[in-house]
Amino acid sequence: MVITLQTLTKRYGATLAVDGLDLAVRPGLVTGFLGPNGAGKSTTLRMILGLDRPTSGRALLDGRPYSSYAWPLRKVGAVLEAKAAHPGRTGRNHLLAMARSNGIPAARVDEVLALAGLGGAARKRTGTYSLGMGQRLGIAGALLGDPPVLILDEPVNGLDPDGVRWIRGLMRDLAAEGRTVLVSSHLLSEMQVTADHLIVICNGRLLADAPIEQILAGHASLEDAYYTLTEGSALR
């Protein structure tokens, strides 16, 4: 499944959060989505997921908006914020409710809980989860519908070293299975070893959309390349 942005624009009052993005995110790759704080990454991801309405332009999944799909969890799995679950619900019940509303069998809930390393905490209330456990629950939820597209906003935030390794391997595996994996992160060293392709934005505008080798060429590290790319684009 291809994610296509067509002159995607979002204005909040005087702030142009996303400024005419035109690009395609392709299957079979881990695409890193980078940019300074306030660059417009989360706003872009929210528009792809139909959680924010574009001021103009469009965000499409295989040519159709997210909202046009009857079982969206079977098309796109997303983790936007850790701890999005109701704190009084157990992790398992949270996922069961998600599964039910998307016609996904209950057995899949236990599968993704085990996959996310949450088997032991499945029957605890999510309000008692640590940041990393909340992040794992979010990832379990994203995998629930076995979707062809995964959208992850800062997925390693709060994860322990084991968790970081796990999510890195998971993203690589999902891409190798032919899925579209779009991941935003500020951890450039992590992106350097995980991403195949990078999209860099600043002030809502596209700075780079290229294979990682091309962006790294002539630089000692992704951190170096990133600073070269963004230094000419002072933040508002």
Ligand SMILES: Nc1ncnc2c1ncn2[C@@H]1O[C@H](COP(=O)(O)OP(=O)(O)OP(=O)(O)O)[C@@H](O)[C@H]1O
């Ligand atoms: N609901 C909102 N109302 C008003 N302004 C908003 C809203 N959401 C985002 N913005 C503004 O839009 C711009 C882009 O924000 P966004 O959260 O998309 O950036 P980001 O790249 O995800 O940043 P970070 O790396 O800090 O998460 C910022 O200037 C932000 O203040």
